[in-house]
Amino acid sequence: MRVGLVCPYTWDIPGGVQAHVRDLAETLLALGHHVRVLTPVDDETLLPSYAIAAGHAVPVRYNGSVARLQFGPVAATRVRRFLRDGRFDVLHLHEPVAPSVSLLACMLANGPIVATFHTSNPRSRSLSAAQGVLQPFLEKINGRIAVSPAARQVQVEHLGGDAVEIPNGVAVARFASATPLPGVAVSGGTIGFIGRYDEPRKGLATLLDALPRVALRHSGVRLAIAGRGDADTLLGGLTPKVRERVRMLGRVSESEKAGLLAAVDVYCAPNLGNESFGIVLLEAMAAGVPVVASDLPAFRRVLDVGHGGSAGRLFRTGDPADLAAALTDVLDDPGMRARLSAVGRGLVCAYDWPVVAAQIVRVYETVIAVAPRPVVAADDDVTPG
Amino acid sequence: MEVALVVLAALLVVSLWVATTESRLTRLGGRVETARAVLDAALVRRAAAVTALVDAAGDRISRADADRLRAACRAALEAGEPGRETAENDLGRAIDEHLPAECPADLLTDLDDASVRVVLARRFYNDGVRDTRALRGQRMTRALRLARDRPTPDFFEIADPTLHSTAQHSALHSPGGIQPTPPDTSTPAR
Numbered sequence: 001m002r003v004g005l006v007c008p009y010t011w012d013i014p015g016g017v018q019a020h021v022r023d024l025a026e027t028l029l030a031l032g033h034h035v036r037v038l039t040p041v042d043d044e045t046l047l048p049s050y051a052i053a054a055g056h057a058v059p060v061r062y063n064g065s066v067a068r069l070q071f072g073p074v075a076a077t078r079v080r081r082f083l084r085d086g087r088f089d090v091l092h093l094h095e096p097v098a099p100s101v102s103l104l105a106c107m108l109a110n111g112p113i114v115a116t117f118h119t120s121n122p123r124s125r126s127l128s129a130a131q132g133v134l135q136p137f138l139e140k141i142n143g144r145i146a147v148s149p150a151a152r153q154v155q156v157e158h159l160g161g162d163a164v165e166i167p168n169g170v171a172v173a174r175f176a177s178a179t180p181l182p183g184v185a186v187s188g189g190t191i192g193f194i195g196r197y198d199e200p201r202k203g204l205a206t207l208l209d210a211l212p213r214v215a216l217r218h219s220g221v222r223l224a225i226a227g228r229g230d231a232d233t234l235l236g237g238l239t240p241k242v243r244e245r246v247r248m249l250g251r252v253s254e255s256e257k258a259g260l261l262a263a264v265d266v267y268c269a270p271n272l273g274n275e276s277f278g279i280v281l282l283e284a285m286a287a288g289v290p291v292v293a294s295d296l297p298a299f300r301r302v303l304d305v306g307h308g309g310s311a312g313r314l315f316r317t318g319d320p321a322d323l324a325a326a327l328t329d330v331l332d333d334p335g336m337r338a339r340l341s342a343v344g345r346g347l348v349c350a351y352d353w354p355v356v357a358a359q360i361v362r363v364y365e366t367v368i369a370v371a372p373r374p375v376v377a378a379d380d381d382v383t384p385g
Numbered sequence: 386m387e388v389a390l391v392v393l394a395a396l397l398v399v400s401l402w403v404a405t406t407e408s409r410l411t412r413l414g415g416r417v418e419t420a421r422a423v424l425d426a427a428l429v430r431r432a433a434a435v436t437a438l439v440d441a442a443g444d445r446i447s448r449a450d451a452d453r454l455r456a457a458c459r460a461a462l463e464a465g466e467p468g469r470e471t472a473e474n475d476l477g478r479a480i481d482e483h484l485p486a487e488c489p490a491d492l493l494t495d496l497d498d499a500s501v502r503v504v505l506a507r508r509f510y511n512d513g514v515r516d517t518r519a520l521r522g523q524r525m526t527r528a529l530r531l532a533r534d535r536p537t538p539d540f541f542e543i544a545d546p547t548l549h550s551t552a553q554h555s556a557l558h559s560p561g562g563i564q565p566t567p568p569d570t571s572t573p574a575r
Binding site for chain 2: 135136139140142143144160161162163164362363365366367369
């Protein structure tokens, strides 16, 4: 099958959508499909052979944060060329509601179109307002995919459509076989945290509050923190007793992240809310690490709590005492860690990229239909409709 | 003079809008038609997968169960509109209640694959119907009777099938997998 993927965000800036597109492309290639990706990029030398540059993206304030988007005649020319050269059986757009090459491709392409919606955090008014303008283009999409129930809800409530749910994938083997990052593991027990630690909703403050209480029982416990943020500000605000237990790793690459997860005894996700999927939990599960997480619906679902076995322990969201108790329990009991880890490794198989990609291919096959016709650029289309 | 210009401009805007809406309706019509063909094919494939299972079951299936399943398949394949949804729902129930306890794994996987494709095809078809009805229902479209020569597509409402093979269960009914949908409560009737 010839698949054209369109990524709306700059390829060489790390992000969930970019990682999703990259892993999907590589999985489809490994399954023997022909795949091309169109994406904005800053440094074209960083593009893999299957990706095609759509040019530079410019920073725009969108959806409460700064997104780097691309929209204009240059991008339009590249989209047309991508569609002509690709002769795709199906065009798969990611997040085509932001003004980006994805939306451009949606406007310019005719033929079988699939779109994956990632966002679950709508600025409902701007999305609802945009819906009227975008509807003539969005109604060209033959099949919509949402990566989570929350993302699907955005479709239903704000974009007047519906979608099938297919979760984010995880490269299970990459995490299961990672070599532990040297110098992270300590004999007294190591807790891992990955995320933007200067973002209050990630809940690191709760974890830092809980740390001294965990140390009452596990005197050698350490916390390894990876992610974006200002390390000096964070460390400067801590008491010396907490600070000496914290190890800052800064921003980590994909392979370092796998190495970090391989090195820790327990992964902690103390988020306060707004988490729609919890991909890092799945990555921890793939690495065989037990998880201690806030009691959020998304985490509950991913950890499969209440289905006769769980890959982690939940604590009352935002409650340091309850978090400390949960961490202490897990660190205390190697048997429990082994059980949680085994359940996690089993559960995460359903999210392995080949499994997820097979579900996505079924969507492609469903929109390609009984009488296939290729994707073309709109003005090349000689047949009406 | 000025009045004439304003009228001319208004006529231009209206005719542009009419042209755009006409082409949107045509495109949506094509989308719905294609999606319906896929849905029909998926339903036929599901019935074929059930027949194959019954054929392969031999004496592991009671005569009554086999007859019931074959009859349900036949009824689903022969049903026209209206009555198609009822017949497909009946087949879905027959599969749940009368499938032999032990089936060849490959045939069961085949049935589940067919069932998942029914779920996808139905969702995409209903999406197309929803978009079409939303556009037809707009005040301007109605006032100018742009859709008068086009058939109004109907939603296809059946219960999403249950999956039967354990392999498919872990892959598709896992938390976050393709979930059976609740009935559409969000049908916009603008």
